[in-house]
Amino acid sequence: MNIGDAAQHVGLPAKTIRYYEEIGLVIPQRGAKGYRQFSARDLHNLTFLARSRALGFSIEDCRALLTLYQDDSRASADVRQIARNHLTKIDQKISDLQAMAHTLNYLISECAGNDRPECPILTRLDGSDQVN
Amino acid sequence: MNIGDAAQHVGLPAKTIRYYEEIGLVIPQRGAKGYRQFSARDLHNLTFLARSRALGFSIEDCRALLTLYQDDSRASADVRQIARNHLTKIDQKISDLQAMAHTLNYLISECAGNDRPECPILTRLDGSDQVN
């Protein structure tokens, strides 16, 4: 299967698949004219990668997960640990973003949003009247 | 004030301040030997930038906010619009991350995390048994 069809199949842009090959995540065979030939196994791995990425795993996490996936003697504890570390980071990001959202929400609610220059948002960013 | 002291003062790394100068966010004067000289106004602007960044605004948003901040004839509606757009993106990110966290939480809870290879996390990523 050529890259265009493979891309359709797994729902990734062809560019992304080429990139994954470049960094060694998939290694499709090449046809006579140099076209990539994706096997069922390649498609399987690409699907695995697409789903891992959709869950927010980094490329290096994906690489580790893919290695474990292909290792019949893996320990599920290793997979779980990667997932737990990732979840910890996600939870932290959510907290950070929620704090930002909270502040922004407040500031937006306080701002008249008219044609006058006074603006509590700028006042907050300026901070001339605040300790921090 | 030299860059080291300025960095201390506003809580940004000197590298970051040099970068902000490079992209035109601050334009400190230069002393005889080429050292940057930060005025009170420069420090003010850097503080403004640091706080805007801490609220997650992009550099380009910061540039726009700084311009409005320095424009006495601004309309607060413009500031508010930038903040609202930013908040919308943050809320979207939070939703995305929460969806990931939800799935990860479930998968982690289902995984034995022992030395056996069976792993619902990998099964999910593999997806051989699922439609999607």
Place this chain on the structure above:
DNA sequence: GCTTGACCTTCCAGTTACTGGAAGGATTAA
């Protein structure tokens, strides 16, 4: 056989917001 359009290839550059490090000049304290 030839053309046209849709494929495919590689390679280079750009994105975001810095960060690290090298090479070398300036300043200050001992």
Place this chain on the structure above:
DNA sequence: TTAATCCTTCCAGTAACTGGAAGGTCAAGC
């Protein structure tokens, strides 16, 4: 004078692609 600590510029790297140029290939239609 010498050592430590500044400061300068410039180059490269980060994460994960994405866009685009230049050029080869393939299948369909005339």
